[in-house]
Amino acid sequence: MSAFQETELRVAPPVEKGYRDPSFVPIIEPGHTFDSITEKISNIVLEMNTPRWWFGAMLVGSCFAVGLLFALTVLVFKGIGIWGNNQPTGWAWDITNFVWWIGIGHAGTLISAILFLLKQEWRNSINRFSEAMTIFAVMCAGMFPIFHTGRPWLAYWLFPLPNTMGVWPQFKSPLVWDVFAVSTYFTLSLVYWYIGMVPDLGTLRDRTRKPLLQKVYGFLSLGWRGSTRHWSRYETAYLLLAGLCTPLVLSVHSVVSMDFAVGIVPGWHSTIFPPYFVAGAVYSGFALVLTLVIPARRLFNLKDFITQRHIDNMGKVMLATGLIVSYSYCFEAFFGLVYAGNKYEHFMMMNRMFGPYATFYWILILCNVITPQFLWWRKIRNNTIVLFVISIVVNIGMWLERFEIIAVSLTRDFLPSSWGYFKPTIFDMLTFAGTLGFFLVMMLLFMRTMPMIPMYELKMLLPAARPAGHPEQGSFEEEVVSA
């Protein structure tokens, strides 16, 4: 087939000093045809025997998820007093976890929407994977504020619904903005993910020989038949959704940051919060994508589609956002200690650096400012094991950052008489670990039942996908060099 011969031309990634220069590594390894892409990706779902490690990981994830169920059940019966929250620490691990999880999700939308608009073709191999990550992360995030209300069965009061009491949500409050932002974010991420998957679900329907699976995937694929008219409208809708998700993703963490910035608490009342939060979100999100993609590409043998180039690019994005976050830390310290001239801000900063939570602050600086500096070296970006470790370290750092912002400011604000201290209880830990388990379970189910790499988008990247006479046809040498 012509596809095979043409892709064979994408050759000769030069090997120098024992590693391949990632800028010469193609997005798809040479030798793939339309059929081989379909086969390789759909076989993970349809043909492969479930590997042993999958059951192991599922067992671990499920255990933690059961812990979550237990912790939340106790909470529903006893109230949020089982957490370490107290006066004055009304927000503690719950909101820390909420902000952290929401932030994780941002990388998925960034990869799928912003990089799509920027025509970054390398996004095509990892976008569905990271969109799935977004959706599950937002699910985990949503649990915290809902259960933090203490009476989750009344959580619908957050929405503007007509009721016999004539009470309405306070639309001047960032907490209500947050409800709108997060629920819009979840809904549109889900729609974007699903719409993006419809043609590939059609592929699974057409490939499976099991009648039950044909029905299930046939139902999910909405009867997709690949009509060219459908494709035209489909592409428009996909582009529009990408265009809408781009400002959406920036708005979500901005609104989350306004939950803090609109309050007058020292350390929160700051105009840098929206960009600072968004950069941190993308930073932690890319770190988690790497944490998941590095093992997944090895275990499912997807190195042909998720190449060294992807890993390298994600390392670069992590470095860039890490530098923005580091800049924000410096600016915060400068603002608090030198520029603001406000003694409460000054005290807050000193307290953050040398107070009861100082250890965590310095660990956070180590994780988020020092660690990413290793990513300047291409050799480190190409060493998947080191990169995997760095990505975990960064996520720990980002969690600590959110914790520092909340705990330091709330435990010691204006009046020493109202100071306090926060210590997590076993239920805090069970709940947080439980959401990690829940997330793992959802990711494992996704990888086993859905096409985790978009097949039709990868096919479009093959030179053979462009009909003769197309301006870009046959220019792979150029592509390899310019990419």
Add this chain to the structure above:
Amino acid sequence: MKHKKEYPIYGVMAEFDSPTAIMLAAQKARDAGYRVMDAYTPFPIEEVSEAVGFQRKHNKVALACLIGGILGGTGGYTLASCAAGVWFPLNIAGRPFIPWPMFIPVTFESTILIAGLSAAIGMLVMNGLPAPYHPVFNVPGFSLATNDRFFLCIEARDPKYDEGAVTEFLNSLNPTEVTRVEG
């Protein structure tokens, strides 16, 4: 389906094995005077949709999105204003009941939400999806339309349709196979 009774045969379908082949076939079919036809491909090929007669002006998804966005935006702002200004006004130190800057986040989010849902649902509705049954699924080998084969179907509704002539014409385009599609 309305045309099912009138036209027991849906059309004639040819199978091709490359994007170039399907593009040329669709263009030739158009030049030969066929108007009611459709191509089925595993991924979008812009040239083919133009050749089968689907112009940019037929694509109304962006319009649906725009209308949704306008409705969502005005709806969100109206909701916030009515809730804070009419249904449940709270006088807090004499501040205005309807401070428009405070309503920007909600207005923005509802614009995005309704615009996005309109684009997605509008696309599905205009495409006639979900459609669990379609005559083209009767063609043996059509399952490859989502893998690596490209199909062109000239439909029986075409004014110039004549089964023998269409089959002969499609055979002249060097397809891998030509099949009659039962309705």
